[in-house]
Amino acid sequence: MSSNAKIKGYTFERKIADLFSKAWGVIFGRIPGSGNMSWKGDIQPVELKEAAKNPFCIECKNQLRLSTLTWWTQTIEQADPIKKIPLLVFKISSKDDVVMLRLKDFLKIVESPF
Numbered sequence: 231m232s233s234n235a236k237i238k239g240y241t242f243e244r245k246i247a248d249l250f251s252k253a254w255g256v257i258f259g260r261i262p263g264s265g266n267m268s269w270k271g272d273i274q275p276v277e278l279k280e281a282a283k284n285p286f287c288i289e290c291k292n293q294l295r296l297s298t299l300t301w302w303t304q305t306i307e308q309a310d311p312i313k314k315i316p317l318l319v320f321k322i323s324s325k326d327d328v329v330m331l332r333l334k335d336f337l338k339i340v341e342s343p344f
Contacts, residue, residue: 242292246319246327247273250288256280270308285339287314292321302330315339 240260247258250273259276261269271287287309291301301318309316318330 238292239290242321243272243290246288246290249327270312270314271305285315286317287312288317288319290319294323296322298330305330 243260247260250256250258256275257277257280258273260273261271272290273288274286275281275284287305289301289305289308291297298318298320301320302316305316305318315335316331319327320330321327
């Protein structure tokens with residue numbers, strides 16, 4: 231991966247961490263090594279107490295081309311062994327940010343609008 235691609239990925243991870251922090255009132259940050267160590271995913275709460283309660287394994291992708299099957303497989307492979315809900319956040323070029331998760335997980339975490 232080129233330096234520019236890494237910077238683009240890190241910038242997107244920081245943006246998503248900031249959005250999660252503002253939305254949920256818990257400070258999120260990038261995971262050093264992004265999934266290569268014992269911590270899995272790209273971002274999580276920075277406080278250990280909050281990280282332990284975090285139900286998600288969050289992967290972030292900012293690419294020029296859509297590769298959802300590859301990204302989703304990576305997200306599941308990181309989430310399942312640690313018993314977390316896989317949550318993929320991606321962006322293609324300058325389009326909207328998109329969240330992807332399994333329907334069964336979505337139905338568990340989203341309250342009924344009725």
